[in-house]
Amino acid sequence: MSDTSPDKAVAEATSSKRKDYLHWDDYFMATSLLSAKRSKDPVTQVGACIVDQQKRIVAIGYNGFPRNCSDDEFPWSKCRDSLEDKKLYVVHAEANAILNSNGASLVDTTLYTTLFPCNECTKLIIQSGIKQVFYMSNKYAHKKNYRASSRMLNAVGVVCTRHVPARKQIVIDFDAILQDDE
Ligand SMILES: O=c1ccn([C@H]2C[C@H](O)[C@@H](COP(=O)(O)O)O2)c(=O)[nH]1
Ligand SMILES: [Zn+2]
Secondary structure: OOOOOHHHHHHHHHHOOOOOOOOHHHHHHHHHHHHHOOOOOOOOOOEEEEEOOOOOEEEEEEOEOOOOOOOOOOOOOOOOOOOOOHHHOOEOHHHHHHHOOOOOOOOOOEEEEEEOOOHHHHHHHHHOOOOEEEEEEOOOOOOHHHHHHHHHHHHHOOEEEEOOOOOOOOOOOHHHHHHHOO
């Protein structure tokens, strides 16, 4: 008769490799999504994360105003042809990630971004030597500047792939973690 005691089940579960660990691509995309949570943009929050060939995160960024430009003073509105348009002021997530890399070489790195990069970010991606891009949303694919991105990325051979998550959700439950300590 097989031993199905709770003790044996616990022993087995705690002595062998966990099976539901995060896959690398989900891990880095989730890191970008978490970074996006820092964004104050009321419409689109973008996060980006740059990873080297040893799977080390070398930089992270999200969309926001330049340092010392107050989130309370600068506009989050969209007002074409007006000085009150956020577009004039926001530093894009990918640009922030590249700037946050602190001088590290980005040659042959991989960028994970929650939104397909615009043409301006794409120029920076190419110029910094990033070789691969994973994105989640491509909601602006029809727009001219995003079509220009695809054109540049294809032309120079930066591999650009929509990330297909291996799992449906990742939950961070602070309460449950704290309860574990009690
Ligand atoms: O490559 C990109 C493109 C856009 N963003 C940021 C810039 C803005 O803050 C939002 C887009 O706002 P909408 O109101 O959806 O136009 O996304 C970025 O970080 N990276
Ligand atoms: Zn951009």
